[in-house]
Amino acid sequence: KSYVFISPPLTWANKFCRENYTNLATFESMDDLKMLQRPDNSTSPSWIGLDSNSWRWSVTGKTSTTTYHNWASGQPDNGNGKEFCVTMRTDATWFDDNCASTRPFVCYTGQRTYTMIPNLMTWNNAQAYCRAHHTDLATIDNALQNEEIFSQASANIVWIGLYRVAWSWCDRSTSTFRNWYHYVDLLMTWSDAQKYCRENYTNLATLESMDDLKMLQRPYSSTSPSWIGLYDDPESWKGTLGSDSNSWRWSVTGKTSTTTYHNWASGQPDNLNGKEFCVTMRTDATWFDDNCASTRPFVCYTGKRIFA
Ligand SMILES: [Ca+2]
Numbered sequence: 001k002s003y004v005f006i007s008p009p010l011t012w013a014n015k016f017c018r019e020n021y022t023n024l025a026t027f028e029s030m031d032d033l034k035m036l037q038r039p040d041n042s043t044s045p046s047w048i049g050l051d052s053n054s055w056r057w058s059v060t061g062k063t064s065t066t067t068y069h070n071w072a073s074g075q076p077d078n079g080n081g082k083e084f085c086v087t088m089r090t091d092a093t094w095f096d097d098n099c100a101s102t103r104p105f106v107c108y109t110g111q112r113t114y115t116m117i118p119n120l121m122t123w124n125n126a127q128a129y130c131r132a133h134h135t136d137l138a139t140i141d142n143a144l145q146n147e148e149i150f151s152q153a154s155a156n157i158v159w160i161g162l163y164r165v166a167w168s169w170c171d172r173s174t175s176t177f178r179n180w181y182h183y184v185d186l187l188m189t190w191s192d193a194q195k196y197c198r199e200n201y202t203n204l205a206t207l208e209s210m211d212d213l214k215m216l217q218r219p220y221s222s223t224s225p226s227w228i229g230l231y232d233d234p235e236s237w238k239g240t241l242g243s244d245s246n247s248w249r250w251s252v253t254g255k256t257s258t259t260t261y262h263n264w265a266s267g268q269p270d271n272l273n274g275k276e277f278c279v280t281m282r283t284d285a286t287w288f289d290d291n292c293a294s295t296r297p298f299v300c301y302t303g304k305r306i307f308a
């Protein structure tokens with residue numbers, strides 16, 4: 001298969017993502033991703049590859065808050081299209097490197113107490129180790145911290161907590177694969193919230209499993225009930241009095257759940273006063289049917305992510 005590299009404005013890219021996501025989600029290998037890389041080694045912001053917004057710190061899943069870095073000259077270069085993780089070299093500079101390489105690594109604990117772990121591990125295993133025994137792989141916000149880690153590393157090439165999201169242009173936020181839900185703190189009716197999500201993300205949030213719910217909990221910190229993408233379709237009542245389980249639809253598909261997962265609060269849905277056709281999630285993550293004309297914050301969904 002082959003891909004055409006396209007470079008439209010970002011707004012267009014977002015539209016493209018929404019309309020073509022199914023096709024885009026079929027990359028099967030790193031070779032597929034490589035084919036998508038910029039043919040011209042351009043340093044202008046790109047959707048894929050080496051732009052500064054594609055780098056994340058392990059502990060936050062976000063780009064640096066300080067923009068500090070210490071890349072070696074010519075790095076990152078994504079050698080062979082396979083370098084998504086970052087090492088500190090023996091001169092304290094940073095190189096992007098193949099995540100499958102096994103190297104010692106530096107964890108940190110609490111307020112930046114660094115510890116070098118001499119065990120040779122892949123970046124992913126190193127990350128898991130640090131998370132299990134310390135806080136995370138080392139985050140470096142400034143030159144002083146870089147020096148501290150350099151001295152800990154004692155002349156080894158070590159993994160640090162920086163990695164690259166290989167594919168981020170279908171999600172213009174700085175979130176990671178751990179967080180594909182976006183809490184929007186604007187008060188809107190359900191319909192306006194749906195429109196907002198469709199224009200800026202993919203759709204209102206779809207929750208088809210406990211895993212989805214868990215993923216939502218991290219960004220979901222509101223103290224108010226918030227719209228999710230579930231609504232009752234009166235057209236499908238077919239003579240019943242409403243709110244039968246088959247009449248609920250997810251905004252993104254217009255269809256009932258493919259998994260039958262739900263998290264209704266006890267006694268819900270109750271279609272109070274015959275006016276509750278839209279669904280909110282409460283702060284305990286349970287669902288209530290609610291009046292669609294109420295204005296509430298809401299949760300958008302960005303669709304599936306592809307990353308290395
Ligand atoms: Ca490199």
Ligand SMILES: [Ca+2]
Nearest residue numbers: 270271289290
């Ligand atoms: Ca209700």
